Amino acid sequence: MNLQFVVDGLLAGSMIGLGAIGVTLTYSILRFSNFAHGDFMAWGAYATLAVVGAIGAIFGKIAPIAPLSFGWPLIVALIIGMAATGLLALALDMVLFARLRAKGQAIIVVMASFGASMALRSLLEFIFTSRPTYFSRAIQIAMPIGFGIRITPDQIALLLLTAVLVLGVHLLMTRTQTGRSMQALSQNAALARIVGIDVARVVRVTWIIGGALACVAGVMIGILIQIRPFMGFEMLLPMFAAAILGGIGSVPGAVLGGLIIGMAEAAAVQLIGAEWRAAVSFIILMAVLFVRPIGLFGVRER
Amino acid sequence: MSQKVLDVRDLEAGYEPGVPIVRGASITVDQGEIVVVLGPNGAGKSSLIKAIAGLVPITGGTVLLDGKNITASPAHIMVRLGLAFVPQTENIFPLMSVEDNLRVACGILRPREVPARIEEMYAAFPDLARQRRTAAGNLSGGQRQMLAVARALIVHPKVLVLDEPSAGLSPKFVAMVLEMLAGIRKSGVTILLVEQNAKAALAIGDRAYVLVEGKERHQGVASELWNDPVVAELYLGQRRLDLGQGSAA
Numbered sequence: 009m010n011l012q013f014v015v016d017g018l019l020a021g022s023m024i025g026l027g028a029i030g031v032t033l034t035y036s037i038l039r040f041s042n043f044a045h046g047d048f049m050a051w052g053a054y055a056t057l058a059v060v061g062a063i064g065a066i067f068g069k070i071a072p073i074a075p076l077s078f079g080w081p082l083i084v085a086l087i088i089g090m091a092a093t094g095l096l097a098l099a100l101d102m103v104l105f106a107r108l109r110a111k112g113q114a115i116i117v118v119m120a121s122f123g124a125s126m127a128l129r130s131l132l133e134f135i136f137t138s139r140p141t142y143f144s145r146a147i148q149i150a151m152p153i154g155f156g157i158r159i160t161p162d163q164i165a166l167l168l169l170t171a172v173l174v175l176g177v178h179l180l181m182t183r184t185q186t187g188r189s190m191q192a193l194s195q196n197a198a199l200a201r202i203v204g205i206d207v208a209r210v211v212r213v214t215w216i217i218g219g220a221l222a223c224v225a226g227v228m229i230g231i232l233i234q235i236r237p238f239m240g241f242e243m244l245l246p247m248f249a250a251a252i253l254g255g256i257g258s259v260p261g262a263v264l265g266g267l268i269i270g271m272a273e274a275a276a277v278q279l280i281g282a283e284w285r286a287a288v289s290f291i292i293l294m295a296v297l298f299v300r301p302i303g304l305f306g307v308r309e310r
Numbered sequence: 311m312s313q314k315v316l317d318v319r320d321l322e323a324g325y326e327p328g329v330p331i332v333r334g335a336s337i338t339v340d341q342g343e344i345v346v347v348l349g350p351n352g353a354g355k356s357s358l359i360k361a362i363a364g365l366v367p368i369t370g371g372t373v374l375l376d377g378k379n380i381t382a383s384p385a386h387i388m389v390r391l392g393l394a395f396v397p398q399t400e401n402i403f404p405l406m407s408v409e410d411n412l413r414v415a416c417g418i419l420r421p422r423e424v425p426a427r428i429e430e431m432y433a434a435f436p437d438l439a440r441q442r443r444t445a446a447g448n449l450s451g452g453q454r455q456m457l458a459v460a461r462a463l464i465v466h467p468k469v470l471v472l473d474e475p476s477a478g479l480s481p482k483f484v485a486m487v488l489e490m491l492a493g494i495r496k497s498g499v500t501i502l503l504v505e506q507n508a509k510a511a512l513a514i515g516d517r518a519y520v521l522v523e524g525k526e527r528h529q530g531v532a533s534e535l536w537n538d539p540v541v542a543e544l545y546l547g548q549r550r551l552d553l554g555q556g557s558a559a
Contacts, residue, residue: 201385
């Protein structure tokens with residue numbers, strides 16, 4: 009058996025996992041499934057692409073950094089794109105979700121997010137057309153690293169970036185006052201207010217983190233595959249599967265869930281054929297939920 | 311007369327407009343006092359102190375804290391203003407450790423003073439110190455109340471407001487929790503509490519109000535109130551009436 013699926017699975021899992029962090033935080037803190045989360049990925053990728061284009065227009069052609077396919081403009085653009093996507097999520101909450109949340113019906117917010125998802129996607133098609141586009145058309149040579157596995161420098165860089173971001177978010181959640189406030193809010197919103205937590209502020213932080221990580225996932229897809237308006241929407245089901253598999257509200261759970269789903273999909277492509285790709289992740293999800301309905305890292309509600 | 315820390319005047323409050331549960335209640339709490347609010351079921355005791363804490367919409371009247379108008383301030387601002395509230399149930403974050411439960415409430419303290427303040431709470435509540443890494447949801451009922459009270463005290467409130475701190479506890483813990491409040495008062499904290507457990511609460515209180523149908527109908531020195539015939543009529547009388555109906559049936 010060829011072990012290449014391990015690298016493919018890790019990469020797919022990283023993209024799914026970064027997205028699933030946002031899904032799981034929104035679900036546990038705001039108590040609704042945000043179907044527009046996938047489109048934050050696409051918007052992040054296009055925003056980053058636009059900034060790369062702007063930098064190119066100002067500074068001319070800039071050589072990529074040694075073995076990578078991209079140079080500093082993409083790194084700068086990613087940081088700007090993360091901020092922009094965070095602000096997009098925040099703006100969407102202010103004009104749409106917050107108003108509906110105030111009326112108190114969760115299902116209406118979920119439906120609104122579905123509508124927002126379609127609107128965001130159509131807007132991308134309108135601005136950028138639905139033709140796929142790329143950060144770079146350069147072809148990278150994959151290096152053999154033993155056991156029949158090959159990996160490109162871009163892939164190594166993106167796996168490292170994912171690891172750093174996941175560790176960062178985990179430390180934020182467990183070691184900072186903001187993270188503890190987010191935990192508190194997800195466990196008991198009324199009590200969170202009583203102990204002096206500014207709920208509106210914590211909600212803003214949640215959107216910004218979720219949006220920024222979605223942007224990174226979108227840019228990863230853009231670097232490794234391609235950029236299309238539908239790229240995020242197609243990630244929606246694997247992201248939800250990962251968030252539920254890991255246990256709603258758990259950041260490490262979302263990442264582990266993403267890696268499991270990514271690995272399973274990659275293995276399925278190799279072992280039983282690409283057409284089973286989506287089915288396999290859901291079979292795993294169902295199997296886990298039968299045995300452990302709260303997910304891997306989930307905690308039973310009292 | 312000592313200084314009024316909390317001064318509630320003609321408070322009117324309720325969850326729905328036009329349906330007040332609190333109907334013109336006026337109570338005061340002086341510096342260093344324990345004041346108990348008693349009353350029959352449905353008298354609006356909980357609603358009264360929740361309204362004071364910013365958790366029930368206020369339609370009339372004022373709440374003054376140290377002379378400052380804090381009427382209907384948002385709940386998360388109350389801690390900053392010096393009013394710490396301990397809800398009756400679900401008053402801890404069950405999945406967070408004891409220590410994180412304390413730490414999450416320290417948002418208004420300077421970060422540098424937080425570790426020392428947490429240690430002070432552990433010194434005051436040794437049971438919590440022994441379980442600082444335990445998930446709060448695994449504590450016993452009495453320890454949960456202890457944690458909820460410690461978390462409220464950690465920010466140096468001017469007044470500690472508690473909604474039935476003994477509710478749902480076994481008799482042993484009822485005594486323990488109320489003794490704990492008496493100890494906290496000795497350290498200079500002003501306390502306002504609602505209690506169903508009238509006799510035990512009057513034993514630790516300085517003064518008490520009897521609330522009936524959303525308004526205070528009687529007040530007095532706590533130690534004298536238990537044998538006060540007016541209280542028996544307003545509050546305990548109702549209970550005897552209930553018993554009478556029960557035995558007649």
